[in-house]
Amino acid sequence: xxxxxxxxxxxxxxxxxxxxxxxxxxxxxxxxxxxxxxxxxxxxxxxxxxxxxxxxxxxxxxxxxxxxxxxxxxxxxxxxxxxxxxxxxxxxxxxxxxxxxxxxxxxxxxxxxxxxxxxxxxxxxxxxxxxxxxxxxxxxxxxxxxxxxxxxxxxxxxxxxxxxxxxxxxxxxxxxxxxxxxxxxxxxxxxxxxxxxxxxxxxxxxxxxxxxxxxxxxxxxxxxxxxxxxxxxxxxxxxxxxxxxxxxxxxxxxxxxxxxxxxxxxxxxxxxxxxxxxxxxxxxxxxxxxxxxxxxxxxxxxxxxxxxxxxxxxxxxxxxxxxxxxxxxxxxxxxxxxxxxxxxxxxxxxxxxxxxxxxxxxxxxxxxxxxxxxxxxxxxxxxxxxxxxxxxxxxxxxxxxxxxxxxxxxxxxxxxxxxxxxxxxxxx
Numbered sequence: 181x182x183x184x185x186x187x188x189x190x191x192x193x194x195x196x197x198x199x200x201x202x203x204x205x206x207x208x209x210x211x212x213x214x215x216x217x218x219x220x221x222x223x224x225x226x227x228x229x230x231x232x233x234x235x236x237x238x239x240x241x242x243x244x245x246x247x248x249x250x251x252x253x254x255x256x257x258x259x260x261x262x263x264x265x266x267x268x269x270x271x272x273x274x275x276x277x278x279x280x281x282x283x284x285x286x287x288x289x290x291x292x293x294x295x296x297x298x299x300x301x302x303x304x305x306x307x308x309x310x311x312x313x314x315x316x317x318x319x320x321x322x323x324x325x326x327x328x329x330x331x332x333x334x335x336x337x338x339x340x341x342x343x344x345x346x347x348x349x350x351x352x353x354x355x356x357x358x359x360x361x362x363x364x365x366x367x368x369x370x371x372x373x374x375x376x377x378x379x380x381x382x383x384x385x386x387x388x389x390x391x392x393x394x395x396x397x398x399x400x401x402x403x404x405x406x407x408x409x410x411x412x413x414x415x416x417x418x419x420x421x422x423x424x425x426x427x428x429x430x431x432x433x434x435x436x437x438x439x440x441x442x443x444x445x446x447x448x449x450x451x452x453x454x455x456x457x458x459x460x461x462x463x464x465x466x467x468x469x470x471x472x473x474x475x476x477x478x479x480x481x482x483x484x485x486x487x488x489x490x491x492x493x494x495x496x497x498x499x500x501x502x503x504x505x506x507x508x509x510x511x512x513x514x515x516x517x518x519x520x521x522x523x524x525x526x527x528x529x530x531x532x533x534x535x536x537x538x539x540x541x542x543x544x545x546x547x548x549x550x551x552x553x554x555x556x557x558x559x560x561x562x563x564x565x566x567x568x569x570x571x572x573x574x575x576x577x578x579x580x581x582x583x584x585x586x587x588x589x590x591x592x593x594x595x596x597x598x599x600x601x602x603x604x605x606x607x608x
Contacts, residue, residue: 181277181601182226183565185539186218199226211524211593219530221537221546223564225594235271248275283575283603284582286313286347286458286497289589291331301334303588308342310599312582312606313391315347319383320354323365325375327383336388343607347426348389350380351396358398360440367399367406377414381421390608392418393458395428399444408449415453424455431461431483431499435490451491458584459487462501467517471507471559473545475500477570484578493579500571500583502590504562508552522590526562537564544570565594572602582606 184195192214196203207214209227233244241263245252256263259273267273289304291297296304296316304314316335320328327350339346352363366373380392394414399407411427418425427450430441435448450457461480465472480498487496504526505518521529526546530537533550540547547561575583582603585595599605 181597182228182231183569184224184226185566186220186222186224188220190218192218195224195226199228199232201226201228209593209597211591217531219527219535219537221539221548222527222530223537223546223566223594225565225597227597230277231275233273233275235267235269235273237269239267239269241265241267244273249278250275277601280602280604281576282606283580283599284312284456284497284606285310285599285603286315286582286584287311288315288317288349288585288587289335290317290587293331295331295333296335300589301338304335304338307588307596308338308344310596310605311342311344312608313347313584314339314344315349315393317587318349318351318353318395319380321350321352321362321366321376323362323372325366325372325379327376327379329383329387332387339388345391345424345608346387346389347391347393348380348384348387349393349395352398358396360398360400360403363396363399364403364406366396367403367410373410373413377417380414381417381423384423385421389423391424391426391455393426393428397428397430398440401438401440401443404444404446407444408446411449411453425453426456426458427454429457429459429487431459431479433482433486447487447490451495454495456495456497456581457487457491458497458499459483460499460586462499462586465505465561467505467520468514470511471505471509471518471561473540473543473547473561474504474563475567475571476543476545477567477574478542480571481574484574484580488578488580494581496578496580497582497584498571498575498580500568500585501563502585502587502592502595504560506558506560509557509559521560521562522592523563523595524591524593526560529560539566563592563595565598568595568598569602572598576602 192203205227210224241252245255258276316330352359354362415425429445432442461483462475464479465474503520507518508516530548535548535550537546537548545567546564549559551557
């Protein structure tokens with residue numbers, strides 16, 4: 181799979197001719213219309229096996245092989261060259277695909293209202309072939325230990341058809357906010373706690389969930405030990421019943437990191453008692469903050485490198501956003517919130533605003549600016565094929581278990597094609 185960045189003056193016909201594919205193959209892969217103009221800086225995935233590399237001045241087969249991680253003998257052989265042969269700038273070399281490695285993939289799905297919309301169900305259906313787990317968000321804990329279930333219509337059939345494991349996401353949400361008071365009740369009242377765990381087990385059996393996923397957030401700092409005790413207890417009960425148990429973790433960079441979202445999340449204990457964890461490595465750029473990449477590669481790396489110092493890499497799923505934000509400038513604390521948008525919507529917006537998409541190689545994220553009809557400047561940061569491939573490379577480098585997406589319903593076709601190009605998705 182090739183990632184091609186559109187340059188000034190390029191057309192779909194020219195790009196298709198360059199790679200020996202049809203225009204329709206490119207438009208189908210990227211879910212774009214041939215009638216709409218391309219955006220300068222737009223990243224397209226080209227559906228070919230392997231990639232092409234154009235020789236730069238000063239390149240040799242050895243330097244290219246080292247840069248791309250391909251044995252020089254392989255590079256020479258597939259291109260019918262001698263290993264010591266000099267190369268002309270502009271020469272096209274074929275790079276064979278790298279071996280796939282196994283990875284688990286999760287995606288959260290957040291229904292609104294009393295049933296899952298047909299559009300959201302279609303998103304689940306389309307992405308299920310690329311998923312290990314599908315996680316409807318969420319089963320909300322009540323203060324008596326009972327559960328309030330989300331709409332689930334149609335999900336069991338999709339999971340069965342595509343051999344996807346349903347993940348039962350259990351949260352301490354009250355009035356759409358994570359509640360430290362509710363968390364404290366569950367973690368410290370043994371009677372309520374027992375009622376909750378029994379309800380979880382029975383509900384999971386009734387609804388065919390196989391993984392119980394605790395997303396307990398914004399806890400009182402002094403409930404850290406209580407949360408650890410709860411997870412040890414839950415792990416024992418759930419494993420005896422044949423369930424997997426996973427947890428969601430805030431993005432920490434040290435065990436000493438404190439704060440409402442961090443103190444009570446003990447990476448070492450979660451790594452010991454959970455089958456795997458999802459680390460929420462996103463929201464550096466968020467709707468109520470200043471404009472920046474949502475999941476810049478540097479901060480993501482720091483969190484994951486700390487995580488693998490506390491638990492096996494094989495238990496870690498990297499969190500990844502399927503969205504970006506459109507900020508209105510200048511940023512004012514408490515001012516207008518940024519609007520979330522999908523990668524496809526971001527490209528459409530750039531086209532409509534005649535904006536050029538730039539790429540920040542430090543953050544490994546695309547962005548662009550425009551002025552609205554009211555004379556206000558906007559900055560948009562989002563995800564594209566390049567930023568996702570950078571995350572996949574990091575996942576492979578660190579030997580992580582896989583990746584977890586928040587959330588389905590946001591169009592990003594390149595992501596799923598790149599999963600297929602990089603990994604053999606585990607099906608349980």
